[in-house]
Amino acid sequence: GGDDDDDTAATTAPSEQEAGGGGGQTVELADFEFVPNDLTAKRGETIAADNTGSTVHNLTIEEGPDPEQASEELAATPDVDAGDSGEVTVDLEPGEYSLVCTIANHRELGMVGTIKVE
Numbered sequence: 001g002g003d004d005d006d007d008t009a010a011t012t013a014p015s016e017q018e019a020g021g022g023g024g025q026t027v028e029l030a031d032f033e034f035v036p037n038d039l040t041a042k043r044g045e046t047i048a049a050d051n052t053g054s055t056v057h058n059l060t061i062e063e064g065p066d067p068e069q070a071s072e073e074l075a076a077t078p079d080v081d082a083g084d085s086g087e088v089t090v091d092l093e094p095g096e097y098s099l100v101c102t103i104a105n106h107r108e109l110g111m112v113g114t115i116k117v118e
Contacts, residue, residue, distance in 0.1 A: 024045055024046045024047060024048060025039065025041065025045070025047050025048070026047070026048040026049070026050055027039065027047055027048070027049050027050070027059055027099075028050050028052050029049050029050065029051040029052065029053055029057040029058075029059060029080060029101070029111075030052050030053050031053035031054055031055065032053075032101075032106060032109040032110050032111045033110055033111060034059070034099055034101075034111065034112075034113045036113070037099065037112070037113030037114070038113055038114050038115075039099065039113070039114070039115040039116070040115070040116045040117075040118060041090045041115060041116070041117055041118070042090070042117070042118050043090060043091065043092060043093070043094065043117055043118070044089065044090065044091060045089070045090050046087050046088070046089045046090070047059065047087065047088050047089075047090060048085055048086075048087050049077045049080055049085060049086045049087065049088065050085045051080040051081065051082055051083060051084055051085065051086075052083075053082055054082050055082060055103075056079050056080065056081050056082065056103055057079070057080055057101045057103055057106065057111070058076055058077050058078065058079050058080060058086070058101055058102055058103060059076065059077045059080075059086070059088055059099065059101070060073055060075070060076035060077070060088075060099070060100050060101065060102045061073075061074045061075045061076065061088065061090070061092065061097050061098070061099060061115060062074060062097060062098040062099075062100055063097065063098070064096060064097045064098035064114070065096060065097075065098065066098065067098035067099060067100050067107070067112035067113060067114060068107065068108075068112055070100075070107070071098065073102070074092055074097065075088050075089065075090065075091065075092065076088055076102070079103065090115070090117055092117045093117065094117050094118055095116075095117055096114060096115070096116050096117075097114070097115050097116075097117065098112065098113075098114060098115075099112065099113035099114060099115050100112050100113075
């Protein structure tokens, strides 16, 4: 009977990972990059932003379309200290928007990306 226990343990691990994908996503705020930097989100979805860098960052959604050019801010996390997390809710019309960090010169250092809202 011991073999049956091993089989059920092996099948529960992948389903836990899959379950994490339905409730929202997490973006890593590394030093001067977003991981991933191209997102697709559903309207109303909340995105978690985990700052794994060594300085303060934020995740700001701008009107776009070019993340290297500043445009109107539509939604943003608070400024997130190193080692902390923040959240932003994507309550935007379907379309494509820019992701940027608006701290100092982080945009110019490459902390940019895009988000498609469905």
